[in-house]
Amino acid sequence: MKKNNNIISLKNICVSFDGERILKDINLDIRDKEFVTLLGPSGCGKTTTLRIIGGFLTPDEGIVEFEGRDIKNVPPHKRNVNTVFQRYALFPHLNVFDNIAFGLKIKKLPEREINRKVKEMLELVDLSGFEKRSINRLSGGQQQRVAIARALVNEPKILLLDEPLGALDLKLRKEMQIELKRIQQSLEITFIYVTHDQEEALTMSDTVVVMNHGNIQQIGSPVDIYNEPKNAFVADFIGESNILDGMMLRDRLVMISGKKFECVDGGFGENASVDVVIRPEDIQIIPPDEEHICGVVKSVTFKGVHYEMLIEAYDFDWLVQSTKAATIDDTVGLSFGPDDIHIMHKMKD
Numbered sequence: 001m002k003k004n005n006n007i008i009s010l011k012n013i014c015v016s017f018d019g020e021r022i023l024k025d026i027n028l029d030i031r032d033k034e035f036v037t038l039l040g041p042s043g044c045g046k047t048t049t050l051r052i053i054g055g056f057l058t059p060d061e062g063i064v065e066f067e068g069r070d071i072k073n074v075p076p077h078k079r080n081v082n083t084v085f086q087r088y089a090l091f092p093h094l095n096v097f098d099n100i101a102f103g104l105k106i107k108k109l110p111e112r113e114i115n116r117k118v119k120e121m122l123e124l125v126d127l128s129g130f131e132k133r134s135i136n137r138l139s140g141g142q143q144q145r146v147a148i149a150r151a152l153v154n155e156p157k158i159l160l161l162d163e164p165l166g167a168l169d170l171k172l173r174k175e176m177q178i179e180l181k182r183i184q185q186s187l188e189i190t191f192i193y194v195t196h197d198q199e200e201a202l203t204m205s206d207t208v209v210v211m212n213h214g215n216i217q218q219i220g221s222p223v224d225i226y227n228e229p230k231n232a233f234v235a236d237f238i239g240e241s242n243i244l245d246g247m248m249l250r251d252r253l254v255m256i257s258g259k260k261f262e263c264v265d266g267g268f269g270e271n272a273s274v275d276v277v278i279r280p281e282d283i284q285i286i287p288p289d290e291e292h293i294c295g296v297v298k299s300v301t302f303k304g305v306h307y308e309m310l311i312e313a314y315d316f317d318w319l320v321q322s323t324k325a326a327t328i329d330d331t332v333g334l335s336f337g338p339d340d341i342h343i344m345h346k347m348k349d
Helices: 046-054 096-106 111-124 140-152 170-187 198-204 222-227 232-237
Strands: 006-017 020-031 035-039 061-066 081-085 158-162 190-195 207-212 215-220 242-250 253-256 259-262 272-278 284-286 293-302 307-313 316-322 331-335 342-345
Touching: 006 046, 006 190, 020 046, 020 190, 020 207, 020 215, 035 046, 035 198, 046 081, 046 158, 046 190, 046 207, 081 140, 096 111, 096 140, 111 140, 111 170, 140 158, 140 170, 170 190, 170 198, 190 198, 198 222, 207 222, 207 232, 215 222, 215 232, 232 242, 232 272, 232 342, 242 316, 253 272, 284 316, 293 316, 307 331
Parallel strands: 035 190, 035 207, 081 158, 158 190
Antiparallel strands: 006 020, 006 061, 207 215, 242 253, 242 272, 253 259, 272 342, 284 331, 293 307, 293 331, 307 316
């Protein structure tokens, strides 16, 4: 059995539209049975990458491998890949059963086999009993389940999902995040998912690929991406962060706002300018003293599970999240430990 082998490999992929480089020398390996999310802002190249995997776009340069075989020039219908788009493209004149069965009927499978496969898919997406329901009488979430079932009934090795939850409301989107992960684990096939929503990526993925300006910024598990961002873009895009200028005095000692702090990072040299990331939930508010960075509380906002505060210190507005609220205009100290300080190389322009 193939476990953790690469099912898709993109090698030195470049794409340009109207003279503008959209993808810049992309290299990406995706393992079999993995839930991979391509994450980034609009225009970063994530949907273009998905279209290349699906065969809807041929790259200007590079190789697209499926299980070790170059498929760059193989058309979409001959790839063992199916796609679910944000607009589900269901057939409004067909009921739920016939929408799901459409591809099977095109293949001229026996009626008994079609019935069996469609029934299995309806159970998988929790739509048993909806066979004769009109598409127009389904909710957005139900329509999305039909689109997923229609894609999966053909038993692809890879399912591509291009922002499929974008049209759903927040509550339904969160429910479908859990549902999609359950379906992927149940079928043990590869899901490649595109989104600009970092919470979606962290919730569902085995691996997150963070993209910006046609480049891959970082590849890793959700925990690694969140806790150990490679650069300021990743730190800022994945969750909220305080990103400060720092000076790495030596290994495991950094200067921030004129004060020295022990940290756990090394290998940056001595007296090197660095970016310092400290997550807002890792900061404790304490009484002001000479040892810690101190600032004035500028705003306090209740967010339900915590308070979000802006604290101005040394011309920088620190974002702090805490279950206890400080008082506006009070002077407070900011406390954080060595493990809460993440050092990164300065981003190049």
